[in-house]
Amino acid sequence: MLTNFGVAIVLGALMGLEREMVGKEAGIRTSIMVAGGAAIFSLIALNLPYIITAETGEVTEVLARNSGFLTVIANIVVGIGFLGAGIIIKTEERVHGLTTAAVIWAVAAVGTLAGIGLLEFAAATAIIFSGLLYILRKARVVEKLNPDNIN
Secondary structure, X not given: OHHHHHHHHXXXXXXXXXXXXXXXXXXXXXXXXXXXXXXXXXXXXXXHHHHHOOOOOOHHHHHHHOOHHHHHHHHHHHHHHHHHHXXXXXXXXXXXOHHHHHHHHHHHHHHHHHHOOOHHHHHHHHHHHHHHHHHHHHHHHHHHHOOOOOO
């Protein structure tokens, strides 16, 4: 469990680094907390049937009769959506914080992957997302600096 939690924290930090570097409010610390929290809730969901049946040892029966513990993972998506909505600000000219909110949502997904033990997939997705954030920001800066690009 500690390994899964640790991986979630490291990957959350990696994903939050780009937001931190461009001065966004939700940076490394927020991403660490979101990824770590998602991992903890995932670990709870996976271990809950075993905790409930610790004395009786009837895990198979509990799993067959009740999959409610999996709703813990489903509710991560809902909770993070609420958090992301608080980051988004709409003005008359444009919308601010949409990418940051999406990053927080993706960080929660990566934390959940780490929490359920899919560490390689969690690492791959975190690296891909982080790479895309860097590449697309660079492309956007180059596009804005190009004098031939008249809008």
